[in-house]
Amino acid sequence: MTTTMHGAIAPSETTHHPDLRLFGLIVFLCSEGMLFFGLFAAYLTFRAVATEWPPEGTPELELLLPGINTIILVSSSFVIHQADEAIKENKLAAVRGWFLATFVMGAIFIAGQVYEYAHLEFGLTSHLFGSTFYILTGFHGLHVLIGLTLIAAVLARSLKPGHYTEHSHFGIAAASIYWHFVDVIWIVLFLLLYLL
């Protein structure tokens, strides 16, 4: 084997490679976004095909509570972003504070969602609007719960000394990207279900 060819490369860097987990997560979230895209498309088609939408007798959706919930969730994205900035200056205490705040905001969102479910006059099987409403919000709620789990896991890990540093903080970045994803999905969902 001749290694004298021009253009031949024998680098040692191939045994190491940069941390690609964030790239992987973003690719995965693009894919997961397609799940919601499919459900949104189904919702819009059901709506377009139906003779009357929402079906006769469906009460107007209350906007106040979901509106407040939306404001809380959207703001929480800015809150968690502060943690992302703080870790770059190695301020671990600040990270914990921002994550805790995000967790509380997410929990309030879920509580609001549960309250809304309990007080709605229609159920999953009442009619097509009810079915799509519960499936879409339910699936999103499930993602919020996963996001809360991630945030809790980061909080727990941050107690280990030296786990997150300014140079190594994949967990923090991942949890916050996931949280932004959940947030963006909710904005589309809110527009489709409540406002459109």
Add this chain to the structure above:
Amino acid sequence: MTQVIPHYPVGDAQPNRTPWWTYFTFSTDHKVIGIQYLVTTFVFYLIGGALAAIIRTELATPDSDLMPPEWYNGMFTMHGTVMIFLWIVPSVTGGFGNYLVPLMIGARDMAFPFLNALAFWMIVPGAALLMGSFFVGPASTGWTAYPPLSILTDQHAGQIMWIFSLLIIGTSSILAAVNFVVTIWSMRMPGMKLFDMPLFCWATLAAAIMVLTSTPVLAGALILLSFDLMGGTNFFNPTGGGDPVVYQHLFWFYSHPAVYVMILPVFGIISEVLPPHARKPIFGYKAIAYSSMMICALGLFVWAHHMFTSGTPDWLRIFFMVATLLVAVPTGIKVFSWLATLWGGKLRLESPLLFGVGFISMFVVGGLSGVMLGSAPIDIHVHDTYFVVGHFHYVLFGGSVFGIYAGLYHWFPKMTGRMFNEFWGKVHFVLTFVGFNLCFLPMHILGLMGMPRRVAQYDPQFTTINQICTFGAFLLAISTIPFLINAVYSWLWGEPAADNPWQALTLEWTTSSPPHPHNWEGEPVLESGPYDYGKEYSRSSSRH
């Protein structure tokens, strides 16, 4: 922040033979995982093939006399599901992709080895669910599971198991695709630009993007379907205000791209197999690379050509018809490039190239009948007839399976470190080629005569042609025997293979056969372009 891979002790007596039990463990080595995929999926191919043989036996006579018609429905449903989700998709992506991509781009492994192993082992519960449904009455509404049929089915438990099995296998497929995109994009050895990659990597990248885009939409459809089955909703049930056509859209938004997921990596295999066995550079490297990406983009916008008879409005039919016919352009670019690669080459007509050339000829037949079916006026006449069955077996068997065989023969020396028996390889090719055409060519005639698909009974006027098909199917079943014996015998006792028995130029041939656990004992060296045959390594001056 870097992940450091520990160095491996070198120089033991048989350093690179992987002990057999490794293949039954949660290994994170991409080569082990690749072979795990290839062997596992081949077992499912045999199971799916056995189901096909039973189906063809039933169809040897016009009456439904071998088994009750409900059983027959379960048989063809399972046949389709197993062949697509447990054989071709995981074999061409998980199997060849995992084994070859890191070796071809000069990487030590995939970007996420643990995720890779996880994706493979998810196939096990997924397949167990699917196979287990035989004991509760398998799903019997076709691999498409169209509602309202699939909602009103008697085989409730089987249908639910079918749904969950597909959700698990689909997730596995998504995780594998994440790995491919990140690995191909970020793990190429320094100096290897995108357009220095072997074409198999381009094809795998395109297929992975399609998996990522479309599989979640199928998951959405299946989740809604499972709520209809178990949760009392009526998404797809017209009697409850739902719309079954929405399911068809969601289903085909995945399932049409799925055919490209099954064929794009095989296009890649053929682009790798032809040049070394024709001793010529590939013709139109960039055209083939771009055409993979073009198929990836166009292929996402053609799904409703499966629904020309579903009350689709005319303007939508015309849009999807034109989009479908457009896919023939990048596909044609590939076929012409392959032919030009073969043209004037010093052909080494051994098993890999025989299956490669078999692939091109059979795939073109399937591609042409695909153009016919893509035209709404013809499709409306032959929809749900045996013409469609003939067509998709030409692309999936004559295309994908022939390509898989070409790849298996081509990389067998690299994977096992031993040569296969060429004589039995040729016997295998002849039996497969003859059996395949006897089985599937007459189906086009049956379809044009009006024989519907998915029926256990048929009009006695179709008997003779059906019997030819059945004879061909048996020949196909027999054809796997020489392959299996050859593969097992050669793997154990075959003549030891050289590192580069085909004098090929892609990177996987620069390491030992089988490769070192970390792919190269030292560092991989990029000496020439992947296809610079007869160019005296002119790559450096022309491209840098």
